[in-house]
Amino acid sequence: MNEILTLRKHLHQNPELSGFEFQTAKTIAAFLKQYSPDELLENLGNGTGIIAVYHPDKEVKQTIMFRCELDALPIQEINEFDHRSDVDEVSHKCGHDGHMSIMCSLAKKLSEKRMKHTKVVLLFQPAEENGEGAVAIYNDSRFKELNPDQVFALHNLPGYDHHDIVVKNHTFTCAVNSIIVKLQGRTAHAGEPENGENPALAIAEIINQFNPKIQPDPTKEKFTVLTPIYITMGTEDYGISAGYGEIHYTFRRAANAEMKELEIELEEIAVKAAAKYKLQPEISWTQRFSANENDPSAVDFVRKAANDLKFNLIEREVPFQWGEDFGIFTEHFKGAMFGLGSGKETPNLHNPDYDWPDEITETGAQIFYKISEIIDAQ
Structure with missing residues (x-):
């Protein structure tokens, strides 16, 4: 994981606001090119979105998509560690640097072992924080051509133990x-x-x-x-x-x-x-x-993946009150967003002292890959 850890800290040090993730996109594209995607689509949506596509070894029976976010927030970081933000008044305080690292780790896994019949699409989406990114990606003709059968995303959750997997049928975020x-x-x-x-x-x-x-x-x-x-x-x-x-x-x-x-x-x-x-x-x-309206059958894939990997599974009773523009995708495709515990002692999202806990990066990559394997085995 040293390569992924180095990437995550670089992303944290060089945050960019919604719609201006130009260097972030270049960093991600350069990393992905090392891991042989069959297609690499750049400049999507508002101009900074990236999609890596991994074709299966055999005939395509379905296409699934995993999404992460590129953008940071207009918050001054108060941490003093070596990888603190180098940009005044801008920092990764929602964990998007970690979400990108999860997806890059997933790309490494897929480059080593593709699915048999499932095309896997990795979306690095811009402008989540202002609600403009998902709409721009959804309306991009190159994205429409991919037409995924199911879509998945996760969000880290302070207040839950490291590696907890938090799921809910129907509305996940408001x-x-x-x-x-x-x-x-x-x-x-x-x-x-x-x-x-x-x-x-x-x-x-x-x-x-x-x-x-x-x-x-x-x-x-x-x-x-x-x-x-x-x-x-x-x-x-x-x-x-x-x-x-x-x-x-x-x-x-x-x-x-x-x-x-x-x-x-x-x-x-x-x-x-x-x-x-x-x-x-x-x-x-x-x-x-839009609200993230989770399809129960898609959530079941997350449940099975968590159980297979022996992660602690938590069933949430009420939606989270924050907004997440992945809801645009669950409006149009069967899919699910779920939570990944990032520590009970971790500062809350959008706090000026928040930092992504690197110990959960591999957890996120493992569960995404396991979801792919479960769907592929159907």
């Missing part, structure tokens, strides 16, 4: 969307606010009417988290009543169908509040993540 409400009014003298249209009361009404939509218990129907992200209005000029304001929210639910219902409700609230105070609303949406 659907997430974010709304931006811009309210255009009219400035006035601060001593005569009635001569203008100030957005303050409309913003307050939106907050007060959004808040009752929250249902924080994930075991109950219509589980909903609504989080205010950003609010602004007016200027620091005390003689002027504000004439413009914005409010941004992000929200999540456990199912894609329920998410659409909530989107309609929230937009109606914003439009009515704007009308009430004679404001012109402009509503937009950003960073949408």
Whole structure:
């Protein structure tokens, strides 16, 4: 594993933000070329996606895909180890450097022993963190030609013991969307606010009417988290009543169908509040993540692989509340995302002191390869 460890630390030291993973993609492509993929597709999606394809020894009966992510986060690392990020305000705080290392280890295994009847596609996907990467890959004609029968991905999970495999049928991660409400009014003298249209009361009404939509218990129907992200209005000029304001929210639910219902409700609230105070609303949406809807039969392959390898298998009862754009793939293909325990004492994802635990890299590669073998033996 020395080669993989060296790669992982290099990736950690040289992180790149979503959509700008140009050097990361070059590093991955150079590594993969050493391990003889039958096809190596580059510049996919937004221009940095990579796919390595390993054909089977015999006739193709099915195609399966495994996915990892290329991008880092706009977070300043506070660790002091030798492989800490060399880039100010950018670091791998979600473990994508480790996910890439797992996939590169899997490429090594496939180069040594291919499947008999299963084509294996390894996707190194850009821009997961902003929700744009999976959509771009899915819409790329070169990806569409591959048309996988099943798709799989994992995510490391602090709070679980190293090597734990965490599975769940149906929703694994929540659907997430974010709304931006811009309210255009009219400035006035601060001593005569009635001569203008100030957005303050409309913003307050939106907050007060959004808040009752929250249902924080994930075991109950219509589980909903609504989080205010950003609010602004007016200027620091005390003689002027504000004439413009914005409010941004992000929200999540456990199912894609329920998410659409909530989107309609929230937009109606914003439009009515704007009308009430004679404001012109402009509503937009950003960073949408579909829920990861796991197919139970695909999850069964993960279960069998974990049991065959004697990893501890944990059945999760409720979805994770974070978003993951792999949901785009599980919307269109049978598949599953599962969790890989990264240590109970490991800092949480997106914390400034998080670092990938290298002892679980081989675990991830082993379980991906075992899933391939189980499907191939059908």
